[in-house]
Amino acid sequence: MKKSELTVIGAGASGIMAALTAAMQGKKVTLIERQARVGRKLMATGNGRCNITNIKADLPFYHGDNVGFAEYALCSMPVQKTIEFFSSIGLLTTVEEGGRVYPLSNSANSVVDTLRYALEATGVEIVNSCLIKTAKKHGDVFRIYSDEPVIECNKLIIACGGAAGEKLGGSQDGYKILKSFGHSSTAIAPALSQIKTKPDFPRSLKGVKADVRARIEENGNTIATSEGEALFTETGVSGPAIFDISRTAAVNSNKNLELRLNFFRNRTEADLYDYINNKKQKMPNLSASEVWTGALHNRLGRMLIKYSGIDSNKIVSELSQDEMSKIVRNSLDFVLPIYGTDSFSQAQVTAGGIRCSEFCDKTMQSKIVKGLYACGEVLDIDGDCGGFNLQWAWSSGYLAGLTLD
Numbered sequence: 001m002k003k004s005e006l007t008v009i010g011a012g013a014s015g016i017m018a019a020l021t022a023a024m025q026g027k028k029v030t031l032i033e034r035q036a037r038v039g040r041k042l043m044a045t046g047n048g049r050c051n052i053t054n055i056k057a058d059l060p061f062y063h064g065d066n067v068g069f070a071e072y073a074l075c076s077m078p079v080q081k082t083i084e085f086f087s088s089i090g091l092l093t094t095v096e097e098g099g100r101v102y103p104l105s106n107s108a109n110s111v112v113d114t115l116r117y118a119l120e121a122t123g124v125e126i127v128n129s130c131l132i133k134t135a136k137k138h139g140d141v142f143r144i145y146s147d148e149p150v151i152e153c154n155k156l157i158i159a160c161g162g163a164a165g166e167k168l169g170g171s172q173d174g175y176k177i178l179k180s181f182g183h184s185s186t187a188i189a190p191a192l193s194q195i196k197t198k199p200d201f202p203r204s205l206k207g208v209k210a211d212v213r214a215r216i217e218e219n220g221n222t223i224a225t226s227e228g229e230a231l232f233t234e235t236g237v238s239g240p241a242i243f244d245i246s247r248t249a250a251v252n253s254n255k256n257l258e259l260r261l262n263f264f265r266n267r268t269e270a271d272l273y274d275y276i277n278n279k280k281q282k283m284p285n286l287s288a289s290e291v292w293t294g295a296l297h298n299r300l301g302r303m304l305i306k307y308s309g310i311d312s313n314k315i316v317s318e319l320s321q322d323e324m325s326k327i328v329r330n331s332l333d334f335v336l337p338i339y340g341t342d343s344f345s346q347a348q349v350t351a352g353g354i355r356c357s358e359f360c361d362k363t364m365q366s367k368i369v370k371g372l373y374a375c376g377e378v379l380d381i382d383g384d385c386g387g388f389n390l391q392w393a394w395s396s397g398y399l400a401g402l403t404l405d
């Protein structure tokens with residue numbers, strides 16, 4: 001049977017970073033991946049552009065039962081060091097709106113290719129198309145099995161990722177392997193996904209984007225907020241602003257929740273009345289359904305007038321005070337009952353995972369089994385949309401590969 005000093009299971013972002021870090025320190029590393037090639041999910045990130053990190057990446061952008069666990073790793077491999085690391089292996093990057101960092105090439109392929117070349121250059125042995133089913137410890141040695149024993153090693157890093165993005169390699173294998181060593185998991189839920197709502201209005205707006213302030217309300221209390229782009233879909237609302245609050249919708253899926261959208265987040269109520277009054281004065285014969293034309297996407301504007309129950313034959317000058325206040329109110333606080341979120345297959349990240357309190361935050365080593373480590377999404381840490389999840393993968397992978405003694 002093969003032997004290695006260190007085996008990493010999972011050649012996604014965190015596993016590749018862990019393997020590279022250890023190999024750069026002279027360790028003999030084997031990296032095992034169940035898919036036919038390394039970094040399969042990375043290729044699909046950021047819509048094929050790979051949003052590799054975010055210059056704002058810091059603890060407030062992360063979530064988990066014990067989120068403070070992430071701090072040491074994020075400080076050990078902060079954003080600047082991540083960018084320098086990528087530059088050192090030949091990947092140039094650029095910073096875009098919101099602090100999002102992308103490869104200069106605009107292509108996720110470049111990220112995967114440079115990582116692959118670095119793995120080859122540092123002598124990491126890659127075993128592709130090998131699905132690991134179990135791992136056991138005999139004395140000081142880990143034995144790792146697919147259908148048969150595959151390899152023996154002294155140190156083992158579990159970097160199998162989470163359940164999100166099933167078609168791209170998301171699986172629950174990492175949880176199973178770590179649980180077999182006595183670890184436990186918090187409840188897991190799909191995050192960074194579409195929020196499914198009562199579909200009638202979103203369906204009529206399918207494909208329309210809007211700049212919103214979004215809130216999730218439970219019995220009159222706001223439990224999550226975000227701002228930015230929302231995208232209407234067949235079954236609900238998607239887009240970055242929605243992704244950021246989808247975690248709350250997923251973990252509270254047994255509760256009565258509403259998604260509330262403000263389509264004029266940078267305008268006051270008075271601004272909106274002024275806008276309508278100006279139209280009443282200057283274009284009195286304009287159809288009332290066109291009152292928001294010029295302010296919002298035409299389809300969205302018309303929908304809000306319909307939603308406010310305004311007769312489609314009315315003209316702007318005939319709008320009563322009561323009708324105007326309905327239009328303004330609904331445009332500032334458009335309410336959609338939440339039906340749920342997308343499943344793991346469409347979600348970008350997993351909320352929840354293996355309990356961080358069972359690992360040492362300085363080394364990523366298990367407190368239960370010596371020589372066993374975990375990094376990346378398999379642990380109960382998830383970040384907001386915008387490069388934060390990959391930064392967690394790089395930082396935690398780096399730390400796991402760095403401190404193996």
Ligand SMILES: Cc1cc2nc3c(=O)[nH]c(=O)nc-3n(C[C@H](O)[C@H](O)[C@H](O)COP(=O)(O)OP(=O)(O)OC[C@H]3O[C@@H](n4cnc5c(N)ncnc54)[C@H](O)[C@@H]3O)c2cc1C
Binds near residue numbers: 011044050348377389
């Ligand atoms: C469509 C999509 C777009 C995204 N875009 C972004 C983005 O732009 N920016 C960002 O920050 N985050 C993004 N994310 C999230 C980010 O990709 C993940 O959080 C990150 O990849 C997690 O890294 P990881 O190493 O923990 O897991 P993964 O990258 O999922 O890697 C785990 C690897 O382990 C392998 N594996 C699993 N089980 C086994 C087994 N039993 N045996 C062998 N191998 C196994 C898997 O095949 C996989 O290759 C996106 C996610 C998705 C799904």
